[in-house]
Amino acid sequence: MAQLDDLIQEIIDFSNLIASNENPADPDLQNACRLFSDYLGAQLKQVRRNMIGTPSTQHFRWTASELSQLSELIELPKYSAQSCTDWIRKLFQHCITLQRGRLAAA
Numbered sequence: 001m002a003q004l005d006d007l008i009q010e011i012i013d014f015s016n017l018i019a020s021n022e023n024p025a026d027p028d029l030q031n032a033c034r035l036f037s038d039y040l041g042a043q044l045k046q047v048r049r050n051m052i053g054t055p056s057t058q059h060f061r062w063t064a065s066e067l068s069q070l071s072e073l074i075e076l077p078k079y080s081a082q083s084c085t086d087w088i089r090k091l092f093q094h095c096i097t098l099q100r101g102r103l104a105a106a
Contacts, residue, residue: 003047004063005102008095011040015092024085033084040074066098 014036021029048067073091 003043003050004066005099007040007043007047008098010043011091011095012099015088015095018085018088019092030084033088037074037087041071044071044074069094070098 018029018033023029044067051063073087073094
């Protein structure tokens with residue numbers, strides 16, 4: 001599960017970086033979001049492949065649900081400045097929720 005935790009932290013860090021950008025219409029920002037989406041998709045596939053030996057069935061279901069929601073949010077952002085910022089904002093909020101849930105469960 002460390003891989004999923006690391007991926008969640010990467011999303012949070014990237015979101016903070018994007019939030020500091022003053023120009024959401026910047027084509028470099030939009031390109032960075034698309035590239036990050038591709039990267040996240042590949043990383044999430046790797047996390048799913050490495051999910052072996054989970055502690056309990058309930059934990060496995062919870063993680064599968066998290067991965068499913070995360071996968072839906074990772075989908076490639078649309079090609080407008082607003083959609084890129086909305087995309088990373090939703091992804092950030094979801095990851096903060098996941099991180100808080102994991103900390104509370106620990």
